[in-house]
Amino acid sequence: MRHFLYLTNSRLVSMVTQGKRIAARREFAVSGAGAGEFERYLAGVVDIPTHLFVDLSEEDFRLDTIPHVGARDREAIVARKLSQIFRSSPYRYAVMQGREPEGRRDDRVIYTAITNPELLRPWVDAIERHAIPLVGIYSAAVFSAMLLEELDLVFAHTLLVTFTPGQAMRQTYFRDGEIKFSRLTPVDLEEGQTLGMMVAEETTRTWQYLDSLRHFSGDDRLEVCVLVHPSDRPAVQPELRDFAQIQYRLVDMEQASMKLGLKPAPLDSTDEEVLVHLFLMRPAANHFASPELRRFASLRRARLALNQVSIAILAAGVAWGGYNVFRAFQGNQAEQQLVRSIATLDREYDEITRALPSFGVGGSTMRDVVAFYNASIRSFPSLPEFLVPVSRVLQAQPDVRLSQLAWQATDDPKAMPTMTAGGVKPNVNVQSVAKSEGSAPQQPPAELNANPPYAGGKYEVALLEASVRVGGNDFRGALDRVQKLAEAIGQIPGYRCEVVESPLDVRTSLAITGRHSGSDPASMEARFVLRVMRERVVT
Amino acid sequence: MSTTVIAAAGARNLRVSWVLLGLSIAAAIAIVLGSQWYRERESRESTSAQRRLSEATGRVEAARRERDSLQESAEVFRTLLERGLLQGEHRLDLVEMVNSLRVRHGLFSLDYEIAPQRTLQLPGGRVYPALEVLASRVKVKLRALHEGDVLGFVQDLGQSRQGFYPIDRCLMRRVEAPADALQPHVEAECAFEWITLKDKNANRAS
Numbered sequence: 001m002r003h004f005l006y007l008t009n010s011r012l013v014s015m016v017t018q019g020k021r022i023a024a025r026r027e028f029a030v031s032g033a034g035a036g037e038f039e040r041y042l043a044g045v046v047d048i049p050t051h052l053f054v055d056l057s058e059e060d061f062r063l064d065t066i067p068h069v070g071a072r073d074r075e076a077i078v079a080r081k082l083s084q085i086f087r088s089s090p091y092r093y094a095v096m097q098g099r100e101p102e103g104r105r106d107d108r109v110i111y112t113a114i115t116n117p118e119l120l121r122p123w124v125d126a127i128e129r130h131a132i133p134l135v136g137i138y139s140a141a142v143f144s145a146m147l148l149e150e151l152d153l154v155f156a157h158t159l160l161v162t163f164t165p166g167q168a169m170r171q172t173y174f175r176d177g178e179i180k181f182s183r184l185t186p187v188d189l190e191e192g193q194t195l196g197m198m199v200a201e202e203t204t205r206t207w208q209y210l211d212s213l214r215h216f217s218g219d220d221r222l223e224v225c226v227l228v229h230p231s232d233r234p235a236v237q238p239e240l241r242d243f244a245q246i247q248y249r250l251v252d253m254e255q256a257s258m259k260l261g262l263k264p265a266p267l268d269s270t271d272e273e274v275l276v277h278l279f280l281m282r283p284a285a286n287h288f289a290s291p292e293l294r295r296f297a298s299l300r301r302a303r304l305a306l307n308q309v310s311i312a313i314l315a316a317g318v319a320w321g322g323y324n325v326f327r328a329f330q331g332n333q334a335e336q337q338l339v340r341s342i343a344t345l346d347r348e349y350d351e352i353t354r355a356l357p358s359f360g361v362g363g364s365t366m367r368d369v370v371a372f373y374n375a376s377i378r379s380f381p382s383l384p385e386f387l388v389p390v391s392r393v394l395q396a397q398p399d400v401r402l403s404q405l406a407w408q409a410t411d412d413p414k415a416m417p418t419m420t421a422g423g424v425k426p427n428v429n430v431q432s433v434a435k436s437e438g439s440a441p442q443q444p445p446a447e448l449n450a451n452p453p454y455a456g457g458k459y460e461v462a463l464l465e466a467s468v469r470v471g472g473n474d475f476r477g478a479l480d481r482v483q484k485l486a487e488a489i490g491q492i493p494g495y496r497c498e499v500v501e502s503p504l505d506v507r508t509s510l511a512i513t514g515r516h517s518g519s520d521p522a523s524m525e526a527r528f529v530l531r532v533m534r535e536r537v538v539t
Numbered sequence: 540m541s542t543t544v545i546a547a548a549g550a551r552n553l554r555v556s557w558v559l560l561g562l563s564i565a566a567a568i569a570i571v572l573g574s575q576w577y578r579e580r581e582s583r584e585s586t587s588a589q590r591r592l593s594e595a596t597g598r599v600e601a602a603r604r605e606r607d608s609l610q611e612s613a614e615v616f617r618t619l620l621e622r623g624l625l626q627g628e629h630r631l632d633l634v635e636m637v638n639s640l641r642v643r644h645g646l647f648s649l650d651y652e653i654a655p656q657r658t659l660q661l662p663g664g665r666v667y668p669a670l671e672v673l674a675s676r677v678k679v680k681l682r683a684l685h686e687g688d689v690l691g692f693v694q695d696l697g698q699s700r701q702g703f704y705p706i707d708r709c710l711m712r713r714v715e716a717p718a719d720a721l722q723p724h725v726e727a728e729c730a731f732e733w734i735t736l737k738d739k740n741a742n743r744a745s
Contacts, residue, residue: 309560324578328582329581331584349599364669369624369625452676454661
């Protein structure tokens, strides 16, 4: 919501806007009574930012050029010029209008001021007393340049003619869209004079004035744009006749309002509502109000900014907090899901545990028992199983007589079971004399170790002591028979067999004794020892 | 001068706004810190739950593996239980069994010796965490008419339905005697381990 005041020499119009439309309008007479009424009225619009447009005949314009300098210096020059030209008025303003096309290319400036500040005093004092946030004081003439732009009425030489509340006509001259001059004339029609006649007379007079100031060349033509309500059009249009130097353009107030989006359109030819609406569309910078006059607006802006910052911080905090809570909530939901999963897993664990075959012992015990059985007992060798294939081979050798068998299950592939001495007494005339090596051990079978380690049984080793019946002194035949027997046993799958003691050891490292007397026997029993080994196949 | 006026008026005019700003900042900080604390607490709890889930998953997987493993070996274990592997030594049973085998196989004589029970040293120093492997060394000396009787005795002993008696040594020797005489023709000396197992966990539980 904003509050606009439009001050002329005879009326003060108050317009309160909401959004882009004028929501309330009230007029006050420029008089003591009007000022009192206005002061009472202000009590209801205390906190609304207020903009004051002035459209007074006491507004003066001066054109000038200043050297093109830096911004800071330019401000100083302009301020000094303003104070020199308009010494008695605090309401002064300078419009920078670009640079001269030639010469030093100085900056073009137009100075404007309300030359009689007393006209504003009662209103500004009332605003001050009520601490109204005055955003700015604007020159209606300067601001009306925007109207030309919005209505596409920018010509090389344009004279904008508008009517103000309180029966006055403002003529503002623009060259290439830049304001150069403006004057306000009371609409004080003489008898028989129409509004159109007055407009024609006044605009012609203004042309003459501008021409005297050499604003026009010979070919220039002044485009006079008159903003007029349809109700006044019949009184104006017939009197406006174009000349070579002047061309009139009647700008229909309703059409202009439609183009600007002003609804509803003004009911008469006064331009205050159009300018206010234009200001809402294209806000302008302050023209005349000093910082002190604008302090309540500044404070209000600061307060709003602080409040907005407060709200923003609070909103950011709430948003951040909300995000944290949201994430925490998500985490909480995920945690609940996890807890449910854990409970499910715990139930499954309990079910598995309950369903485990326990047999009264723990799972590890059961596992160890089975592992021990598989590793140490299940495949442990058996003597009968070992002997069955060997026996089949021996049965095929009727001349071989087994006298002693020493069998051992062991993990040592070089193990040599212990036999007892005196199993076979060979009846041979020739014998090798064994020292100790190479013969089967013949020790008492007693185990010296009272705590022998468990025989893993990877190997089965057996010593077979036997004799073979051959012809007398047929040692060659005996050796051959024993060798063939060993080979036959060795051919059993998984068996290996070697001759440990042969019927006659003919190695050169041993001694041989022979005793022949009388006649040799027809046959002899030749002793030998075989070592048979079987390796357990691990499945 | 004007700046001073604005500053003085502004201080009064904006006092509430400044207070509101301070309160907003404080409230925002409190909200953020509080919510952050709550979120971190939830995060910690979630992490803890993740850890517990991981543990529970591991526990269940271990239980599944144990179940699968035990189901495979349950039948074996049942058989071993029935054979008294976990029941300790009942020496009288062994005495009776050996006597019955002697009678069954018509042995002429049977001498045996059962050594004190000891912890059995396994190959490679292998140890079972839940088991103590005990064994008593048993030596038998027997005389028989025929080696088949000896082998039958050994076979029956090894296949006994009660206990495990892995025979690791055997010496069989022919005894000289007239072939048709009713005298021992074979004598044998065998040794085996009488193995029993002890559940370490049972001791711990008790």
